[in-house]
Amino acid sequence: MIEFSGVEVTYTDEVAPVLSDVDFTVAEGELCLVTGRTGAGKSTLLGLVNGLVPHFTGGRLRGSVRVSGVDTADQPPREFAELVGVVGQDPLAGFVTDTVEEELAYGMEQLAVPAAVMRKRVEETLDLLGIAELRARPLATLSGGQQQRVAIGAVLTAHPAVLVLDEPTSALDPTAAEEVLAAITRLVHDLGTTVVIAEHRMERVVQYADRVLYLPGDGTVRDGEPASMMKISDVAPPIVELGRVAGWDPLPLSVRDARRAAAPLRARLAETTRSDCLGRQGETVLAASKVVVRYGDVLAVRAVSLDLRGGEVVAMMGRNGSGKSSLLWAVQGSGTRADGTVTVRGKDPKALKPQHARTLVGLVPQTPSDLLYLDSVDAECAQADAESGAAAGSCRALLDRLTPGIDGGRHPRDLSEGQKLALVLAIQLVAAPPVLLLDEPTRGLDYHAKRHLASVLGELAAAGHAIAVATHDVEFVASAADRVVVLAEGEVVADGPTREVVVASPAFAPQVAKVLAPQEWLTVAEVEKALGR
Known part of the structure; x- marks a missing residue:
C-alpha cells in the first residue's frame, strides 16, 4: 500500500538531509508505529505519505514514495484526499467549519459523497468516537482532547484507505485514548485500513502495532517487528524499560505480557524497602476559594477550592472536559471567573495589569x-x-x-x-513568578524530553515555586508530581499524594504500578534504585 524507495529529503537552507536512503513497504491493513526522538524526522516521514512533503513544505525529494501504486511526486496532495486521511498534531489548525457536525461532514462534501451516505457516516463516527453529545457544539468551545477526537472523526468519515496520524492521543485522557485506539484497530482489522501513527506516548500504542519504523535521528529508518525494534530503540515505554531492567526476553509490549513475567521481580522487590519522598511542604502561595467558571449555559468549574504550596508540584488530572484548563486560566487571571476568589501572596492576579500579574503567576498554554x-x-x-x-x-x-x-x-x-x-x-x-501553571506540557515530547522537564520542574519546586500541571500523561505524573488533584464535571473528586491517588485508579495508574500490583511502585527509576542498580 505504501512504498518508500531510496527516499532522501533535504529542506531549503539545511545542509544535511532529514531523511536519507529510506526503503520500506507498509502492506495493506497494517498498523505501523513511527518512533524516534523529537526532531528525528517523524513528521517529515508522515508528510511524505500524502505529498505534503515537498509540495507544501518545500525542500528537495529524491527517490520515490508510492501510495496504492501512485507516486506522490506526480500528483498534488489534493489528489490524495480520498486515498489518504491525515490528522496533524494541532487539530484546531485543521478545522474549517464552526460546529462538530459540520466538520465531520465537510470532507465528504468536498468528495461529493451522496447526502444519505454522509448522514449515515456522521452518525457512525459520532458513536465510534463517543462524541455524539458534542454534535452541535462550536469547535472553539471544545477542550483540546475533544477537538482531537473531532479531527480524527472528520478524517474517518471519508473512509480513506490510508490513515496517517501525528500524535493522535497526545491530548486525550487515558480512557478516551483507549476508545480512539480501539476504533483505529477496528478499522485495521475489519476494514483493512492501513494506519501509520507517530506517537510519543508509546505505552498506549505499541501493543497494537504490527510493525515499527524507528528513526534513530541520523536520517535512516529501521523497520521491523515491535519487539525486535524495542531492543534497539532509545525511546521506549516504561514497560519495555522495566523488561530491560528485569532481563526479560522477549521484551513485553503489554501490561498483560509483563505481569506474566513479573512474579520473580515482585518477589525480589518484596524484600526491599521503598524510600518514599514525603513531599516538600512549604507555605501556601496561591489560595483559590469556590472558583466558578461558566461559558453560557455550560458550567465548566463548580465552586472549586484549591491551595498551591511553595516547593510542591501538583498534577491536575481528569477526563477531557472536566475543567482542568478552565480552572488554570481562571486562577491565572486571564480566563473567565464567574465567582470565587484567588489570591497569590495577598493579591488577585485578575485585578492587576498583565505585566504585574505575570510576576505572580505564569501560565504555559496547551499550544x-x-x-x-x-x-x-x-x-x-x-x-x-x-x-x-x-x-x-x-x-x-x-x-x-x-x-x-x-x-x-x-x-x-x-x-x-x-x-x-x-x-x-x-x-x-x-x-x-512564585506560581507556575502548565497546561498539557508534555504534548510532542519524547520520553527523554519529559524526564528533563520533570527534572526542571523539580528544581523549580526546590527553589520555592508552586507548580500546577494539567495533564493526561500518567507516566509523567508518576515521575514528576508530589500531589494529584482529580477533577470530574468541574469538581474536585480526589486530592492527595501521587502514590495514594494514582495506584488505586485503573485509568490513572502508570504501567509499572499495574505490572507490579499489589506492590505500590510507580516508576522504573524506583525499581532500579530498590534493586541497587
Missing part, C-alpha cells in the same frame, strides 16, 4: 506557540527581558539551561515542540 509572536528566538527573549524588567540576557540564560544550543536567529515557529515549550517556559520564568 506554547500561542505566546510566540516575534520573528526570532533572540527577539522573543529580549522582549521577555524588557517586559519583566530583567537584565538583558536573563531569558536566554534560562533557555540555555532548559534546552541548550537553540539558534537565536531561528523563527520560533520552526522549533520542535520541545524547543517551543522550553522557550515559552523561559519567557514565563524570567518574570520569576
Whole structure:
C-alpha cells in the first residue's frame, strides 16, 4: 500500500538531509508505529505519505514514495484526499467549519459523497468516537482532547484507505485514548485500513502495532517487528524499560505480557524497602476559594477550592472536559471567573495589569506557540527581558539551561515542540513568578524530553515555586508530581499524594504500578534504585 524507495529529503537552507536512503513497504491493513526522538524526522516521514512533503513544505525529494501504486511526486496532495486521511498534531489548525457536525461532514462534501451516505457516516463516527453529545457544539468551545477526537472523526468519515496520524492521543485522557485506539484497530482489522501513527506516548500504542519504523535521528529508518525494534530503540515505554531492567526476553509490549513475567521481580522487590519522598511542604502561595467558571449555559468549574504550596508540584488530572484548563486560566487571571476568589501572596492576579500579574503567576498554554509572536528566538527573549524588567540576557540564560544550543536567529515557529515549550517556559520564568501553571506540557515530547522537564520542574519546586500541571500523561505524573488533584464535571473528586491517588485508579495508574500490583511502585527509576542498580 505504501512504498518508500531510496527516499532522501533535504529542506531549503539545511545542509544535511532529514531523511536519507529510506526503503520500506507498509502492506495493506497494517498498523505501523513511527518512533524516534523529537526532531528525528517523524513528521517529515508522515508528510511524505500524502505529498505534503515537498509540495507544501518545500525542500528537495529524491527517490520515490508510492501510495496504492501512485507516486506522490506526480500528483498534488489534493489528489490524495480520498486515498489518504491525515490528522496533524494541532487539530484546531485543521478545522474549517464552526460546529462538530459540520466538520465531520465537510470532507465528504468536498468528495461529493451522496447526502444519505454522509448522514449515515456522521452518525457512525459520532458513536465510534463517543462524541455524539458534542454534535452541535462550536469547535472553539471544545477542550483540546475533544477537538482531537473531532479531527480524527472528520478524517474517518471519508473512509480513506490510508490513515496517517501525528500524535493522535497526545491530548486525550487515558480512557478516551483507549476508545480512539480501539476504533483505529477496528478499522485495521475489519476494514483493512492501513494506519501509520507517530506517537510519543508509546505505552498506549505499541501493543497494537504490527510493525515499527524507528528513526534513530541520523536520517535512516529501521523497520521491523515491535519487539525486535524495542531492543534497539532509545525511546521506549516504561514497560519495555522495566523488561530491560528485569532481563526479560522477549521484551513485553503489554501490561498483560509483563505481569506474566513479573512474579520473580515482585518477589525480589518484596524484600526491599521503598524510600518514599514525603513531599516538600512549604507555605501556601496561591489560595483559590469556590472558583466558578461558566461559558453560557455550560458550567465548566463548580465552586472549586484549591491551595498551591511553595516547593510542591501538583498534577491536575481528569477526563477531557472536566475543567482542568478552565480552572488554570481562571486562577491565572486571564480566563473567565464567574465567582470565587484567588489570591497569590495577598493579591488577585485578575485585578492587576498583565505585566504585574505575570510576576505572580505564569501560565504555559496547551499550544506554547500561542505566546510566540516575534520573528526570532533572540527577539522573543529580549522582549521577555524588557517586559519583566530583567537584565538583558536573563531569558536566554534560562533557555540555555532548559534546552541548550537553540539558534537565536531561528523563527520560533520552526522549533520542535520541545524547543517551543522550553522557550515559552523561559519567557514565563524570567518574570520569576512564585506560581507556575502548565497546561498539557508534555504534548510532542519524547520520553527523554519529559524526564528533563520533570527534572526542571523539580528544581523549580526546590527553589520555592508552586507548580500546577494539567495533564493526561500518567507516566509523567508518576515521575514528576508530589500531589494529584482529580477533577470530574468541574469538581474536585480526589486530592492527595501521587502514590495514594494514582495506584488505586485503573485509568490513572502508570504501567509499572499495574505490572507490579499489589506492590505500590510507580516508576522504573524506583525499581532500579530498590534493586541497587
